[in-house]
Amino acid sequence: MKIGILGAGHMGSSIIRGLANCYSATDLLVKGHRVTPELQAFQREIGFQLLTENDFSAADVLFVTTPAPATQTILRATNVANHTIIISAVQGITPAQIQDIFPTNSAVCIIPNIPVAVNAGCIAMTKADAATPADQKTVDELLAQLGTIVAVPATNAGIVGTVAGCGPAFVDVFMSALADAAVQNGLDRKTAYQVAASMVFGSAKLALETGTNPDVLKDQVTSPGGSTIKGVVGLDEKGFRNAVNHAVNQANG
Ligand SMILES: NC(=O)C1=CN([C@@H]2O[C@H](COP(=O)(O)OP(=O)(O)OC[C@H]3O[C@@H](n4cnc5c(N)ncnc54)[C@H](O)[C@@H]3O)[C@@H](O)[C@H]2O)C=CC1
Ligand SMILES: O=C(O)[C@@H]1CCC=N1
Incomplete structure (x- = not known):
């Protein structure tokens, strides 16, 4: 499975670290805002593929970890395949907002926490009908590697x-x-x-x-x-x- 990570700040890098403990680092496709010396050093440490364009058409799953206010604009300039499952970790973004941009893709919204870096996260997941049952199963199995999933209706997603x-x-x-x-x-x-x-x-x-x-x-x-x-x-x-x-x-x- 190829896993994309869009945004490599505190949350993105924590997800990358947790995933690298469970998956081959070369299957992780990472795009930061710019290719900084810090991001290059992180790439050398983990061994993921560093993208220079927002092109995740090779990814089966895409984690979105960009700043909330810019996320919808960034996603509109991002390329994914029809089968790419979008997992947003952006506070305030809803599955409907993602499906507005990617109407044919499964979308799942989570709020993870920094301990996902050591596979001990607590991951709040919004229950919604924006993913096919098969894609939801893929997401559940993937996120279970990063920590405990707490799936709640949209009304409780904020507080969790x-x-x-x-x-x-x-x-x-x-x-x-x-x-x-x-x-x-x-x-x-x-x-x-x-x-x-x-x-x-x-x-x-x-x-x-x-x-x-x-x-x-x-x-x-x-x-x-x-x-x-x-x-x-x-x-x-x-x-x-x-x-x-x-x-x-x-x-x-
Ligand atoms: N830090 C945390 O513990 C948690 C953060 N989040 C969510 O994660 C998101 C990011 O938060 P942090 O990692 O804390 O912020 P951050 O500022 O550390 O990271 C944001 C990253 O997005 C990158 N970025 C900005 N524009 C970009 C673009 N056009 N293309 C690709 N990358 C771009 C920035 O370069 C930066 O690396 C937010 O939406 C926040 O709600 C969610 C749960 C917990
Ligand atoms: O401070 C923030 O906005 C993000 C969302 C949850 C944790 N960090």
């Missing part, structure tokens, strides 16, 4: 995309703050980041593998009269939950 797509940045801010506090208490920076990240990883793994509600997991950590409950109350005193709620609603606005 916000929590999954923007969420890594919120968690990164949290890890950064944890590490700063550890450094403030004398730990070296490298160890502080390692501790913060492995703690977040383990907490997420436990929640996913046991299916346990996070409030129940929190209760398992808060020993009576212990240190954790003092910290949880400290979070509440500083409005942590409200801050997270506000962040999600701002991003989803």
Whole structure:
């Protein structure tokens, strides 16, 4: 299978890295805005085919990872084959908008997140009738290589995309703050980041593998009269939950 990637910024390069772990790099066809030294270095590292024109007629699937405001203009200047399945990762773009440009192609809209680079993404997928069942199966199998797919109706796609797509940045801010506090208490920076990240990883793994509600997991950590409950109350005193709620609603606005 030949897989095109249009746009090689943060999202595009994360998808490329994840795909390169599962598919032959020479089957990945990549087109950035310009051929920059950074893109050439990335090409040498991964080994994908670097295109100089927006011609994806050889691609069975095309990931679109271009900036939202320019995407429809870029797609109108992009060549695909009749059988090319378009997978848009562009926030705000709908399957109908893609089919307006490519009426005969199957179109699927997703909001992936940066952990697709390590095949641990959370991929919000809009359920729509814009792909044939066979093409949808191809998309499902392809995306499953990059992480967990959460398929929701169009009405919920925005909020799932916000929590999954923007969420890594919120968690990164949290890890950064944890590490700063550890450094403030004398730990070296490298160890502080390692501790913060492995703690977040383990907490997420436990929640996913046991299916346990996070409030129940929190209760398992808060020993009576212990240190954790003092910290949880400290979070509440500083409005942590409200801050997270506000962040999600701002991003989803
Ligand atoms: N960064 C993230 O975590 C996520 C991003 N997205 C979506 O991915 C898209 C890109 O976002 P980022 O990667 O963060 O931005 P970015 O600015 O890092 O990358 C955008 C890329 O598009 C390229 N580009 C611009 N015009 C082009 C053209 N005419 N032809 C080919 N490439 C062109 C730019 O050179 C750049 O490499 C956006 O639509 C965003 O909504 C979706 C989910 C998560
Ligand atoms: O910040 C953004 O607009 C993109 C979409 C989701 C994550 N990053």
